[in-house]
Amino acid sequence: xxxxxxxxxxxxxxxxxxxxxxxxxxxxxxxxxxxxxxxxxxxxxxxxxxxxxxxxxxxxxxxxxxxxxxxxxxxxxxxxxxxxxxxxxxxxxxxxxxxxxxxxxxxxxxxxxxxxxxxxxxxxxxxxxxxxxxxxxxxxxxxxxxxxxxxxxxxxxxxxxxxxxxxxxxxxxxxxxxxxxxxxxxxxxxxxxxxxxxxxxxxxxxxxxxxxxxxxxxxxxxxxxxxxxxxxxxxxxxxxxxxxxxxxxxxxxxxxxxxxx
Amino acid sequence: xxxxxxxxxxxxxxxxxxxxxxxxxxxxxxxxxxxxxxxxxxxxxxxxxxxxxxxxxxxxxxxxxxxxxxxxxxxxxxxxxxxxxxxxxxxxxxxxxxxxxxxxxxxxxxxxxxxxxxxxxxxxxxxxxxxxxxxxxxxxxxxxxxxxxxxxxxxxxxxxxxxxxxxxxxxxxxxxxxxxxxxxxxxxxxxxxxxxxxxxxxxxxxxxxxxxxxxxxxxxxxxxxxxxxxxxxxxxxxxxxxxxxxxxxxxxxxxxxxxxxxxxxxxxxxxxxxxxxxxxxxxxxxxxxxxxxxxxxxxxxxxxxxxxxxxxxxxxxxxxxxxxxxxxxxxxxxxxxxxxxxxxxxxxxxxxxxx
Numbered sequence: 297x298x299x300x301x302x303x304x305x306x307x308x309x310x311x312x313x314x315x316x317x318x319x320x321x322x323x324x325x326x327x328x329x330x331x332x333x334x335x336x337x338x339x340x341x342x343x344x345x346x347x348x349x350x351x352x353x354x355x356x357x358x359x360x361x362x363x364x365x366x367x368x369x370x371x372x373x374x375x376x377x378x379x380x381x382x383x384x385x386x387x388x389x390x391x392x393x394x395x396x397x398x399x400x401x402x403x404x405x406x407x408x409x410x411x412x413x414x415x416x417x418x419x420x421x422x423x424x425x426x427x428x429x430x431x432x433x434x435x436x437x438x439x440x441x442x443x444x445x446x447x448x449x450x451x452x453x454x455x456x457x458x459x460x461x462x463x464x465x466x467x468x469x470x471x472x473x474x475x476x477x478x479x480x481x482x483x484x485x486x487x488x489x490x491x492x493x494x495x496x497x498x499x500x501x502x503x504x505x506x507x508x509x510x511x512x513x514x515x516x517x518x519x520x521x522x523x524x525x526x527x528x529x530x531x532x533x534x535x536x537x538x539x540x541x542x543x544x545x546x547x548x549x550x551x552x553x554x555x556x557x
Numbered sequence: 558x559x560x561x562x563x564x565x566x567x568x569x570x571x572x573x574x575x576x577x578x579x580x581x582x583x584x585x586x587x588x589x590x591x592x593x594x595x596x597x598x599x600x601x602x603x604x605x606x607x608x609x610x611x612x613x614x615x616x617x618x619x620x621x622x623x624x625x626x627x628x629x630x631x632x633x634x635x636x637x638x639x640x641x642x643x644x645x646x647x648x649x650x651x652x653x654x655x656x657x658x659x660x661x662x663x664x665x666x667x668x669x670x671x672x673x674x675x676x677x678x679x680x681x682x683x684x685x686x687x688x689x690x691x692x693x694x695x696x697x698x699x700x701x702x703x704x705x706x707x708x709x710x711x712x713x714x715x716x717x718x719x720x721x722x723x724x725x726x727x728x729x730x731x732x733x734x735x736x737x738x739x740x741x742x743x744x745x746x747x748x749x750x751x752x753x754x755x756x757x758x759x760x761x762x763x764x765x766x767x768x769x770x771x772x773x774x775x776x777x778x779x780x781x782x783x784x785x786x787x788x789x790x791x792x793x794x795x796x797x798x799x800x801x802x803x804x805x806x807x808x809x810x811x812x813x814x815x816x817x818x819x820x821x822x823x824x825x826x827x828x829x830x831x832x833x834x835x836x837x838x839x840x841x842x843x844x845x846x847x848x849x850x851x852x853x854x855x856x857x858x859x860x861x862x863x864x865x866x867x868x869x870x871x872x873x874x875x876x877x878x879x880x881x882x883x884x885x886x887x888x889x890x891x892x893x894x895x896x897x898x899x900x901x902x903x904x905x906x907x908x909x910x911x912x
Binding site: 354356358359378382383384385386387390391393394395398399400401402403404412413416417445447458461465 | 681682809810811813814815816817818819820821828829832833906907908909
């Protein structure tokens with residue numbers, strides 16, 4: 297077995313709004329290492345800086361000041377020119393976003409979106425069709441869905457399709473921003489299982505952002521708890537969930553509903 | 558389908574309402590149509606004859622019935638000031654107006670949308686390149702100034718009264734500089750040397766179809782100024798609206814996903830946001846179209862353009878009730894048909910819209 301390669305490494309990341317003395321710290325992450333085939337979860341309430349951190353990993357922090365290093369392979373997202381970033385986005389780092397249906401262009405058939413996204417990264421023709429078919433099968437969607445518009449499919453199907461985009465592009469890193477919060481409970485479980493399976497099968501480095509410890513506890517190997525832009529606690533999932541060091545983590549754990557109590 | 562039938566029924570109702578209204582209004586126009594028609598020196602016997610000829614003696618419901626069935630048969634009455642059939646008059650005047658309005662609408666789309674796109678792109682920080690220093694290629698102030706001038710230009714185009722613009726442009730470019738002819742549709746001298754054969758009554762199109770190059774040349778030169786004046790408002794409104802609609806689309810969740818999959822800001826605007834934004838734009842275009850038809854009334858006066866507007870104002874000054882009614886019905890018809898077309902096109906553009 298080959299040693300797990302590191303797909304995403306974050307060092308001394310700080311995201312600020314504004315300049316000079318008025319600058320407000322939105323998110324700070326001293327260190328994070330996401331190896332291929334593992335899942336790291338970033339947990340916190342809204343405003344904790346978890347989504348900002350995620351967007352920084354894509355270089356999509358318009359108007360914010362970002363410092364530190366975010367290495368994807370040997371590319372530093374923080375300093376890379378925009379042109380390198382547009383190539384990196386999608387092909388190496390893919391996003392699965394919060395509201396699956398509204399994240400898909402309402403005037404575009406799913407097949408058109410898939411084709412354009414693949415073509416953007418130089419995959420065209422028969423190869424593109426094969427990639428799309430394989431990806432859809434991988435997320436257990438009927439290829440017939442490619443002929444539909446976003447409003448003609450369910451939320452769960454939309455989220456599976458969003459994941460299929462990442463699979464079709466063979467992204468090393470998948471960033472999932474609250475991927476289940478807009479879905480029904482039963483569909484939530486299925487989407488989580490799907491992400492977990494793809495992580496294992498394709499060796500994807502999965503970063504899962506959620507406000508819900510119950511969600512992340514199912515699939516995360518490592519958990520980072522954030523509050524007010526700072527890391528409160530960080531460690532292997534078993535430790536954080538079993539013996540939380542920070543009071544805030546205990547509060548979050550206490551908020552998780554359990555059966556039979 | 559239900560939506561379509563409903564819209565058709567609504568349109569029919571609007572037309573019926575307009576027809577009824579024009580009928581009532583023409584009966585309220587001060588002055589005796591028979592006197593206008595027969596002239597001031599007509600004898601009482603002649604007046605009675607004219608009244609009978611114009612159907613003024615009959616009861617009101619009877620007149621309404623005759624008016625409506627006449628409209629349907631294509632008999633729109635006789636114009637009191639040209640003494641020709643109203644429908645004949647309109648069929649030559651309307652195309653001349655549509656020539657102006659058509660140019661304005663084409664310019665609105667061809668110039669207005671790219672202007673809006675440019676404004677939105679600069680506003681979103683387009684043209685920024687990290688490699689070229691802190692201020693980037695355009696510079697922060699450059700971008701703000703670019704977007705600002707797009708907005709200021711469109712604001713100006715929208716707020717200048719069209720008759721003022723027409724007079725100013727005519728005075729500067731035709732009278733002072735002599736770059737373009739002052740007025741008219743084409744040089745009337747050409748009627749002797751190379752008479753124009755009328756097929757569609759759109760002068761430019763007819764000249765093109767029949768290969769009448771002298772008339773085409775003259776017609777195009779005459780068209781430039783009035784068409785530009787007519788286009789000012791549509792271009793301005795469309796630029797503003799498309800800028801706003803594109804900015805709204807680029808803040809939508811789908812735009813973030815598209816950027817996350819490697820598309821640049823400009824690609825997201827042009828390849829992904831333009832289509833969802835074109836729904837509201839299209840509805841706006843229909844409104845602007847109707848508004849331009851009314852604007853044409855003023856522009857045609859200034860440029861002596863033989864269109865519907867000049868026909869209408871001549872009809873109004875001579876209390877020509879049948880002509881006024883005819884113009885009103887035509888404008889209403891154009892408006893209704895345009896709106897129907899917009900609804901249909903919207904269904905094609907946006908898959909969420911069902912007919």
